Amino acid sequence: MPASFRLRRLLPALLCLGLAVAFTGCGTNGLYYRAAEKFGYHKRDILVSRVEDARKAQTEAKDQFQDALTQFLALTESDPGDIKRIYDRLNSELRDCERRAKEVRDRIASVEDVSAALFREWESEAKSISDRDDRRESERLLRETRDRAQGLIRSMNTAASRMDPVLQKFRDKVLVLKANLNAQAVAGLSGTARGLEADVGRLVADMERSIREAEAFIGSMRG
Numbered sequence: 001m002p003a004s005f006r007l008r009r010l011l012p013a014l015l016c017l018g019l020a021v022a023f024t025g026c027g028t029n030g031l032y033y034r035a036a037e038k039f040g041y042h043k044r045d046i047l048v049s050r051v052e053d054a055r056k057a058q059t060e061a062k063d064q065f066q067d068a069l070t071q072f073l074a075l076t077e078s079d080p081g082d083i084k085r086i087y088d089r090l091n092s093e094l095r096d097c098e099r100r101a102k103e104v105r106d107r108i109a110s111v112e113d114v115s116a117a118l119f120r121e122w123e124s125e126a127k128s129i130s131d132r133d134d135r136r137e138s139e140r141l142l143r144e145t146r147d148r149a150q151g152l153i154r155s156m157n158t159a160a161s162r163m164d165p166v167l168q169k170f171r172d173k174v175l176v177l178k179a180n181l182n183a184q185a186v187a188g189l190s191g192t193a194r195g196l197e198a199d200v201g202r203l204v205a206d207m208e209r210s211i212r213e214a215e216a217f218i219g220s221m222r223g
Contacts, residue, residue, distance in 0.1 A: 033117060043118035047149070048221050050114055054107035054156060055214040061100035062207040065166060068093040069200045072170070087177040094170045101163045108156045115149045145221075152210075152217045159210040162203035169196050 033043055071093050075086050122142050129135040 030117075033114070043114055043121060044221065047111065047114045047118055048218055050107065050111045051152070051214050051218055051221075054104070054111050055211050055218075057100070057104045057107040058156070058159065058207050058211050058214070061097075061104045061163070062204055062211075064096055064100045065163070065200055065203055068097050068166075068170065069196060072173075072196060083177070087174070090170070090177065091174050094167070094174050097163075097167060097170060101160070101167060104156075104160050104163070108153065108160060111149075111156070112153055115146075115153070119146050119149075148217055148220060152213050155206075155210040155213045159203070159206035162199070162206050166196065166199045166203055169199065 033046065036042070036046060071089060075089060119142065122138075122145075126135055126138040126142055129138055
């Protein structure tokens with residue numbers, strides 16, 4: 001059974017610990033990691049699990065933005081007489097996209113947190129190795145793994161930043177429709193379509209690239 005899957009079975013207990021620590025004002029993440037290690041799940045396992053979660057969140061966000069674009073393009077050709085339905089549909093798609101975008105950013109932040117903790121610990125442990133050759137080998141592996149993790153995080157953040165112009169264009173049009181609710185406002189949707197298609201295309205390309213990097217990173221950590 002993969003470590004990341006076993007780790008998820010402990011999440012309810014660890015979540016309770018995290019909530020308890022939050023109410024006491026102590027350092028939640030440090031205690032979370034120490035508690036997980038007592039069950040045999042180290043920062044490396046948590047990092048892999050969180051990268052998997054971030055990959056899933058990116059995949060779901062990519063699908064949601066593509067669906068929102070499809071709905072947007074379809075609504076530009078709708079009968080402007082049904083303005084309320086057009087507004088409600090676009091507003092719903094916007095809310096779904098915003099929720100997916102927040103989840104992606106939260107997952108990336110969790111990857112950043114555990115990777116920073118992992119590499120601080122690894123660096124400290126490497127310095128304590130007395131055998132020079134073993135120490136050099138540990139430091140080499142540390143550099144390689146940290147470089148891969150930092151590259152993955154940069155890729156994830158680049159893809160996440162592509163969500164902003166898409167969300168802004170959706171948000172602008174939803175606000176215009178809400179303020180006007182007339183045929184002219186509906187007609188104005190078509191003027192945004194081309195730019196929105198280009199933005200979503202770049203977003204999807206960056207998301208897919210980041211997802212592939214996440215899969216490669218997971219494979220390297222398990223290997």
